[in-house]
Amino acid sequence: MKIPTLLGFLVLLTSSPMTNSFPKQFNQVPITEYHHKPVAGSNFGYLALAVIAFSILFRPSPTKPPVPKCPSGYTLYENVCGRFCYRLESQSCRSFANAQAICKEEGGDLLKPSACSYPMFRGLSRQQTGNCEDFWVGAFRTLPALNYVTVGGAALEDNFQFWGENQPSRTVNAGRQQACVQIDNGFDHLLNDDFCTDTVGFICQTLL
Ligand SMILES: [Ca+2]
Numbered sequence: 001m002k003i004p005t006l007l008g009f010l011v012l013l014t015s016s017p018m019t020n021s022f023p024k025q026f027n028q029v030p031i032t033e034y035h036h037k038p039v040a041g042s043n044f045g046y047l048a049l050a051v052i053a054f055s056i057l058f059r060p061s062p063t064k065p066p067v068p069k070c071p072s073g074y075t076l077y078e079n080v081c082g083r084f085c086y087r088l089e090s091q092s093c094r095s096f097a098n099a100q101a102i103c104k105e106e107g108g109d110l111l112k113p114s115a116c117s118y119p120m121f122r123g124l125s126r127q128q129t130g131n132c133e134d135f136w137v138g139a140f141r142t143l144p145a146l147n148y149v150t151v152g153g154a155a156l157e158d159n160f161q162f163w164g165e166n167q168p169s170r171t172v173n174a175g176r177q178q179a180c181v182q183i184d185n186g187f188d189h190l191l192n193d194d195f196c197t198d199t200v201g202f203i204c205q206t207l208l
């Protein structure tokens with residue numbers, strides 16, 4: 001219903017009643033009495049109708065889902081690959097353990113590697129011009145085990161397609177001691193297992 005139409009309807013409802021107050025024996029009622037004679041109960045009914053009409057017109061719109069809110073310094077990541085918040089640190093380079101501790105203090109953990117979202121984070125890492133060129137992500141192995149696991153405890157597939165050339169190097173000489181995974185500038189921003197004590201950048205992730 002259009003606003004002018006509704007307002008007209010409401011004015012009609014809340015004005016002095018006419019139909020119910022029309023005397024059955026019109027000729028027997030003085031003009032002055034006709035104009036001022038109240039009719040018990042009719043105004044209350046009209047008021048109730050007006051309230052109903054207002055409640056229909058001004059009823060609250062359906063509640064919209066709350067806008068996701070990321071922690072300060074974090075950016076919302078949202079597409080078919082997932083929905084979470086992330087923060088890439090490129091100024092303050094840290095060891096794997098220190099980087100993970102910072103992410104946990106901020107309510108999350110290091111970014112869990114995902115084949116679906118990796119291209120975006122690879123591109124983001126490539127754009128960085130800060131102090132740190134490589135970036136820890138949430139995958140590691142506990143020596144002397146050879147299998148990498150993610151921060152969620154799930155296995156990082158050996159066929160993860162974003163390992164750098166000849167990586168992981170866990171079975172090759174010095175590579176045996178490389179147990180933490182990073183996006184490595186030296187490998188075209190693909191994954192490399194490196195020494196956990198190296199100080200590099202890192203990517204934190206918090207779930208919504
Ligand atoms: Ca490196």
Ligand SMILES: [Ca+2]
Nearest residue numbers: 169178193194
């Ligand atoms: Ca390596």
